[in-house]
Amino acid sequence: MKKNLIEISKLSKKYKNGLIALNNIDLSIKKGEIFALLGPNGAGKSTLINILCGLSHHTSGEIIINNLDLVKNRKKIKSLIGLVPQELHLEAFETVFDNINYSRGLWGKKRDDKYILNLLKKLNLETKKNSLLMQLSGGMKRRVLIAKALSHNPEILFLDEPSAGVDIELRKEMWEVIYNLKKEGVTIILTTHYIEEAEEIADKVAFINNGKIILVEDKNILLKKLGDNKLVITFKNKIKKLPEYIKNYPCELSDDKKNVEILLSKEKTELSSILIDLKKDSNFLDFNLKKRSLESIFVDFIKRKNHD
Amino acid sequence: MINLLAIKAIYNHEMNRTKRTILQSIISPMLSTSLYFVIFGSAIGSRIKEIDGVTYGMFIVPGLLMLNLLTQSVSNGSFSTYFPKFNGTIFELQAAPISGVEMIIGFVGATATKSILLGLLIIVTASFFIDLNILHPLLMVFFLLMTAITFSLFGFVIGLWADNFEKLSLIPLIIITPLVFLGGSFYSINMLPEIWQKISLLNPVLYLVSGFKYSFYEISDVSIWTSIITILLILFILIVITLLIFKKGYNLRN
Numbered sequence: 091m092k093k094n095l096i097e098i099s100k101l102s103k104k105y106k107n108g109l110i111a112l113n114n115i116d117l118s119i120k121k122g123e124i125f126a127l128l129g130p131n132g133a134g135k136s137t138l139i140n141i142l143c144g145l146s147h148h149t150s151g152e153i154i155i156n157n158l159d160l161v162k163n164r165k166k167i168k169s170l171i172g173l174v175p176q177e178l179h180l181e182a183f184e185t186v187f188d189n190i191n192y193s194r195g196l197w198g199k200k201r202d203d204k205y206i207l208n209l210l211k212k213l214n215l216e217t218k219k220n221s222l223l224m225q226l227s228g229g230m231k232r233r234v235l236i237a238k239a240l241s242h243n244p245e246i247l248f249l250d251e252p253s254a255g256v257d258i259e260l261r262k263e264m265w266e267v268i269y270n271l272k273k274e275g276v277t278i279i280l281t282t283h284y285i286e287e288a289e290e291i292a293d294k295v296a297f298i299n300n301g302k303i304i305l306v307e308d309k310n311i312l313l314k315k316l317g318d319n320k321l322v323i324t325f326k327n328k329i330k331k332l333p334e335y336i337k338n339y340p341c342e343l344s345d346d347k348k349n350v351e352i353l354l355s356k357e358k359t360e361l362s363s364i365l366i367d368l369k370k371d372s373n374f375l376d377f378n379l380k381k382r383s384l385e386s387i388f389v390d391f392i393k394r395k396n397h398d
Numbered sequence: 399m400i401n402l403l404a405i406k407a408i409y410n411h412e413m414n415r416t417k418r419t420i421l422q423s424i425i426s427p428m429l430s431t432s433l434y435f436v437i438f439g440s441a442i443g444s445r446i447k448e449i450d451g452v453t454y455g456m457f458i459v460p461g462l463l464m465l466n467l468l469t470q471s472v473s474n475g476s477f478s479t480y481f482p483k484f485n486g487t488i489f490e491l492q493a494a495p496i497s498g499v500e501m502i503i504g505f506v507g508a509t510a511t512k513s514i515l516l517g518l519l520i521i522v523t524a525s526f527f528i529d530l531n532i533l534h535p536l537l538m539v540f541f542l543l544m545t546a547i548t549f550s551l552f553g554f555v556i557g558l559w560a561d562n563f564e565k566l567s568l569i570p571l572i573i574i575t576p577l578v579f580l581g582g583s584f585y586s587i588n589m590l591p592e593i594w595q596k597i598s599l600l601n602p603v604l605y606l607v608s609g610f611k612y613s614f615y616e617i618s619d620v621s622i623w624t625s626i627i628t629i630l631l632i633l634f635i636l637i638v639i640t641l642l643i644f645k646k647g648y649n650l651r652n
């Protein structure tokens with residue numbers, strides 16, 4: 091028994107047109123974790139998800155899911171998986187309820203109207219249950235797709251940009267739904283462009299760029315390790331050069347020459363001495379502590395990688 | 399383990415689509431059948447002498463049935479498998495734990511059901527115009543079932559192969575319709591010059607039409623056993639082709 095639910099090794103995907111969308115990827119995902127895949131457009135996130143869900147075949151490498159080899163046990167593995175695709179592919183003339191019911195059937199589950207109605211309620215769709223799919227807005231369609239994926243009680247849920255086009259309020263409710271699924275033991279893999287989404291709900295984060303995984307890390311460790319704090323000092327008047335007491339720290343002067351950002355160390359031991367000196371500075375106006383977001387970490391990472 | 403519930407889900411899903419267009423599904427075959435009887439049965443048929451001992455109106459029933467069964471099975475079958483590719487909902491069929499065989503049973507079952515209902519509807523409509531007297535009803539039902547299933551499967555394969563709407567209508571248009579018309583649907587091949595009779599025998603649809611004619615009136619162009627073997631053979635070949643296609647994973651988008 092391996093402890094990881096999904097174990098990917100040396101996975102590559104070359105499309106027919108020769109494009110290498112995934113390049114020798116290794117990745118492990120634990121049971122019950124919320125795993126976020128972050129990366130720019132065209133990084134290969136959807137390609138990876140589609141391969142894991144059986145929509146597309148990989149060129150080389152090995153994928154083990156729930157201790158089964160994907161290539162040899164497609165049907166068994168598919169029965170564990172729910173997928174919310176990136177694109178809003180839906181019928182037009184079917185009702186919301188019937189279409190969700192259809193998904194449940196496709197996965198070989200007995201009809202259960204109560205379960206589906208409850209699902210619709212959780213996803214704020216109960217008033218739409220008899221609407222035709224074509225009458226829904228984009229955000230509603232996205233939620234119908236989520237309901238379809240959950241209709242058959244998957245153990246692993248793939249969400250390819252679940253919150254694209256979903257407004258802030260509903261996004262928060264969706265996070266709630268995702269949290270609750272996690273509590274029930276569902277493993278969730280999602281891609282997102284909203285860094286705050288990963289920051290909010292993910293346990294683990296992987297950065298992917300140009301078909302390569304550049305970093306996989308526990309989110310909290312990542313935020314701690316890389317997400318060191320910044321001290322932002324605001325001065326009353328423009329400064330010509332950095333004051334003595336900060337010039338030895340990694341500083342950045344803003345364009346208006348009134349703000350200085352200082353990157354603090356993990357332990358932030360320098361903070362107190364800076365603050366003491368600041369108080370003596372007559373030009374000093376205010377200061378703020380800023381936490382680095384995953385987004386800025388991510389941007390730095392991509393920059394650094396591209397330099398290499 | 400066969401995923402019976404998935405087969406049922408696909409079947410119901412397809413049948414629901416049909417229900418949504420039920421009026422069109424009923425009215426159009428009834429109307430076209432009626433027109434055939436008015437024009438060929440009464441207007442022109444009255445000037446044509448009996449063929450093989452039956453009036454012309456009676457004579458065209460099996461051919462008319464075959465024409466509708468083949469074209470409708472192929473076009474409905476191909477549409478039902480092409481459409482998910484077209485609107486993108488195929489992702490769900492690909493992600494679901496369904497085998498190729500289960501998909502075939504669901505889709506082809508639904509299309510064939512529709513064709514069989516259509517066939518019955520045509521027989522009922524025809525009975526308003528002529529005295530319909532089916533000599534071998536069981537044999538007739540056998541041909542109805544086999545033809546519906548076989549050509550629904552043919553449609554299914556075309557739907558997998560087609561990547562645009564043109565290809566979808568190509569096969570019914572350039573293959574099925576001519577073969578039905580040249581297969582003795584509306585005439586007996588005895589009426590043709592000898593050389594054309596020989597050529598006609600290369601047309602598989604002729605054997606099917608002939609089988610149908612036999613089940614209705616005990617008249618036929620070829621022996622009934624030849625007809626039975628032909629339909630079984632076509633079905634067998636199609637099943638083999640379909641399974642090969644599935645094995646290659648042709649149902650996948652990329």
Ligand SMILES: Nc1ncnc2c1ncn2[C@@H]1O[C@H](COP(=O)(O)OP(=O)(O)OP(=O)(O)O)[C@@H](O)[C@H]1O
Nearest residue numbers: 105107109111130131132133134135136137138652
């Ligand atoms: N069917 C295909 N044939 C050829 N190339 C493809 C195909 N699908 C995707 N690609 C290419 O593979 C690369 C990865 O695409 P993918 O859709 O996985 O990116 P992504 O990370 O999901 O991007 P996004 O954030 O925009 O959704 C892109 O360069 C894309 O153009």
Ligand SMILES: [Mg+2]
Nearest residue numbers: 135136137176
């Ligand atoms: Mg994508």
